[in-house]
Amino acid sequence: MTLRYFTAGESHGPGLTAILEGMPSHVPLNLSQINQQLARRQQGYGRGDRMKIESDSVRITSGVRHGKTLGSPIALWIENKDHAAWADEMSPVAVRGFQSKRCIFYPRPGHADLNGGLKYDHTDLRNVLERASARETAVRVAVGALCLQFISTFNVSVTAHVIQIGGVGISKGRPDFSVINQKQQKSPVRCIDDAASKKMMAVIDKAKKAGDSVGGIFEVIFSGIPTGLGSHVQADRKLDAIMARTVMSIQAVKGVEIGMGFLAAELLGSKVHDGIYYDRKNKKFRRRTNNAGGFEGGMTTGENIVIRGVMKPISTLLKPLESVDVHTKKTCRASVERSDICAVPAAAVVAENILCIDVASAILEKFGGDSLKEVLKNYGAYCKYLSTCYPARHK
């Protein structure tokens, strides 16, 4: 990968940290645009009370000067406001006389609690929960939002919307990119279909009342993607595979689809594959349809990238499922933490942003360069090449 990043931080620790390496110099950065993405992640009908405590904003402590990247590693920090109430609980140094009242001994089905506890030999499963929590996605979104500003320089845009919650789906067919982008902003569940939006909210209310939770499906779309990002030559360079892994890395995502996805298994090839034509006006090879979701052979076709993630229902239930006291081995009810009922709209924002890291990385792999000017020069030369190929065949 051309871009590398790591995150660190516990859910109730002092804050979340990320280091991003490989971003070229002179990329203009707007901090408030990163904060806007963090705010979007915190919204969405069905989220719990934690999001009322946190109002995330990012601090950049390295790699950026006077609004432009330096080419050095970029360090980001987001404070956990809730930490104030957890200072002793999460203290990195021993606190004399402290006895935790927040130990977790009853693992929650669907969480990392039990596996992580056994693997890392933790008797208090909180030591697992704190890192496994999707609170971590806040700082990943910050990294992604930064990459979004880089890829915007290449006229790449991204949007995301929710297409299903708890079995309620949007009507078939999609308007174009800009309509989706506008409409998703107006819905509390980021759904472009008003009638479905209302039904989705009703499903969330019903689950909440029953002490239950719901999942769903979100869709991310990139437009303005150049042809030929990624590569067919090596498994770990296939951009569709890289992006599928990124979606799967989001907590609670259990499935990924690209383009037509699973539906393709039911149809004839003639109904699936996208015919090719030459757009003489724009001097571009195009596809008649985009069932492939913007990828063929692990490379971008130049059509929109369309990728979906399936999110399981939230695992923490107010009416908890069966579990076991890990010490006594007696049957009990699972622990309950403050929790969302539905986080599909938030997961859509997470996916939208963190997929920008992959696209930024692929752009850097294809065009190279240590300064933005150098990358743009290489990109310009490639665009020119694309608009002139192929020259007339020799007789």
Ligand SMILES: Cc1cc2nc3c(=O)[nH]c(=O)nc-3n(C[C@H](O)[C@H](O)[C@H](O)COP(=O)(O)O)c2cc1C
């Ligand atoms: C944005 C977002 C918010 C989430 N909020 C919660 C939550 O409040 N409660 C919960 O139990 N799980 C929540 N999850 C899901 C868990 O983090 C996830 O199920 C858990 O870490 C186990 O990982 P796995 O489901 O991928 O196996 C959330 C996930 C995302 C993406």
